[in-house]
Amino acid sequence: MNHQGDDTVTIELDEREDGELIGIILKAARCGDFETMARTAAEVSEMTRNWATHIPWDDLASLEGADDELARVVVDLTEMWEPAHLRNPVDPDEEYALDKNAYDFYRPAGRNLLTRTGDFYGWVQARRRTETWQYSRVLEAAPDSVAQITNDLGRRARGINFNSQDYLSFNTHPAIREAAARAMHDYGPHSAGSPMVLGNTRISDDLEAALGDLVGLDHVTLFPTGWAAGFGAVVGLVRQSDHVLIDRLAHSCLQQGARAATRNVVRYEHLNVEAVRRHLTEIRATDTRNGILVVTDGLFSVDADWPDLVTLQRVCREHDATLLVDVAHDLGAMGPGGTGVLGMQGLLGSVDIVMGAFSKTFCSNGGFVASHSPALKQYIKMFGGSHFFSNALSPVQTAVVREATRIIRSAEGDALRARLFTAIHALRDELTGRGLTCMGEPSPIVPLLIGNEKLARTANRLLFDRGVLAFMVEFPVTPTGSSRFRLQVQAGHRPEEAREAARIIEGAIADSRAYLSSAFGSAPR
């Protein structure tokens, strides 16, 4: 390859492409025509010779009689000549199931809304057939620290249960069950209608007062689900010209509420209060007239960490911004007297707006929004559509949550939290001791980082039969490439159960790594 002389260039142009030459060499090798092999090899480009340094290009003739070496060269040349996967087909279902992400199906093509969901369904079916679909498992009995479930192929399994959000194990608590039975007896199962009409009972009023007491804010509004509380609070307050600053990893109900309320949404780097300060300064430099809602979780539900709320609230006040904190996962389960991250940071009664959910520690469904302002309460009831236009929580639900709140605040609550954290430490220590990466801080959520989705899906498949029920989270819950097991610990887990589960999980991950033949670890960056 010489750029100085025209003659050389002409010769270069006349020369054949390397693929053709390698084809000729392979054919000649089959006929034992070593002379043609050597002559053709001389024409192979410098590029290919320097790249395929494992081929003895200058010595092909000397392979005559050296059968083993010839066979090896033929294998190596074939590898270059024809792609390996055309010669070695794989299970197409498994390949499809493991290589795709839900995001790949987010924008289907076609004008028929019914038929265009077909591609996604095809992928779901491939994952079901290969037992890598972690969703829609069904309980066969009341879940405890151990649960019996059926996957969506109808296969049953029983295992140490890390799928329940019942952090203080209230689901089997006699007082909770008794409260539910009494409410059922007194009011029946139905909540009559919207809380704006006649959906509330005396129990609802008591519950609002008890929750207000727990978070140190007087005015509490109940919602039929936690999701509705987050979505309703944001769309109830924020208008098109306002701004929302939201932690990138805040819960879906808050992200979707922000999108529905305004186009002025900034997603700030996870937990980064300095980034919030920067964004607030930028927004206030050009907009002094409209509102800014800053939104974060307390305990983040798949990362198990929390922000510096003291600074965050101060920064918000400095910029006339309002802070909303979602305490769905921490309230009741951690902090002094079950006050969660707010209590841990000495912020009871000092955060602008607090929202939470009853679907975790409080052993029910539903959610709430709390603040110091009776005006804000009435406003959200009117304009947070998920409050006005849904039936109220049922009497059974409110009674359960009220009883749960009572226990959370009692000495028994302290004892349950102590048991919970003993199990949490046992699980984290055992996992970490086995070289695995637990993300975040000790809390009822123990995220075990896997990273690669294929590895996570395969490990999840193995775990199903090995006696651990662990929910695998991947996109869209986590960003692509950072899938993990979200292990949710309960007060009812014995430390030995937690350690046993850690051993089983480690084994499943190791076996999956071997199965996929993967060298990737789970180092964060």
Add this chain to the structure above:
Amino acid sequence: MYDAIVIGARCAGASTALLLARRGHRVLVVDRSSFPSDVISTHFLWPHGMSYLNRWGLLEQVLAVTPAHTTVEVVNDGISLTGSVPVELLREYFRDLHGDDSGVVQSCASVRRRVLDEILVGAAARAGAEVRTGFTVRELIVEDGQVVGVRGRAVDGELVEERARIVVGADGRNSFVARALALPKYDERPRCTFAYWSYWSGFDLGPPQLHRRGRLACAVVPTNFNQNMVLVWGPSEWSREFRHDVPGNYQKALDFVSPELGDVVRTKGTREERIYGTLDQSAFLRPLHGPGWVLVGDAESAKDQCTAIGMTHAFRDAELVSVALDRWLRGDTSVDEAMTAYGDRRRSQNAAAYHDYVCTLAEMRPYRHDELQLFVALRGNQQETDRFIATHADVAPVSEFFQASNLFLLNDAAKESSADHAVFEDFAETSRSYQQNLFA
């Protein structure tokens, strides 16, 4: 006795030798080839690749003979995006991976290997590394399970033996070191592209262009000697048919992917060399290190050319491994700890996500409706277009762009809709036609 023997003196090897020698270590670097010479490569350097050269003081020498640009144009099924990798993301990349963000530049370039590799080898020699070209390693010397040196044939035919505290395998996809140690392959992704390219004079289209339509793609990138590298690629399932008429199908692919580019090449272009090609691009990883040895560049992690990242990754490895080896050679840490630090960066969550990203792209499936709509949504959103390009080039983590709430926001902020782009007109029929092998 050397501190390190580096096998392979191209992007990964010469750079590693250069950086170790500059830190005062005794380095021998050998290669079978002599320089200048070419090797199979799509020889593109993304801005972090150029930044490495700048950090090592070699960028000026490269730019003296190589055209460079800060923008690239990416056209998918007629939807065009132009952007550049943002400086702040580059700085973040260098801080995260190397702990300092000096020397960042925003340009990218296509550098012929006959140009670049000679500059690297020359720099390694000037830094004090002993460079032996035309040197064929025949054998690794292993004592008590530990690699302690090499035996090989020097350029004059003499058989020699050299010893070192560590042997660095920088000898590419077909690594002799890996073969000699019988290292397994991990994370294999057999589906890959076929790629054919040549060098053309007669036109100058400015910044690099990457076009994609259906299952085929092409790139026109200005390179050395006032020429353009014109590259076409497609799914390896179609390679057999493509090979029946390489020059004819090369032009046919260009005409299909971008009729405008096909026309420029046909009417204005003069082909200056033969057409080169490769089909052997399946992705895999190998073990990174073991007793007395460590791998860098394609030897440790080979993948498809479709994101043109190989050389940039080789530079990255060179910097990571030379820092790690330096700490050990100086006695600041144990070899195990040094290699673990290297391994953690090379086998991280982000590295895995990018491996998957390249491998999925290399399958060359036609873009789906949702993917094309994402490109439409990016138009007019320069900040996110730039971040997409940075993600494609492995500057920004895949997980930060491809995150649910970010994608929702992109949709919401879209300034254009599918109504503005021809590919959506009869999308179902168009996608079906894309499944047809164009060369059958």
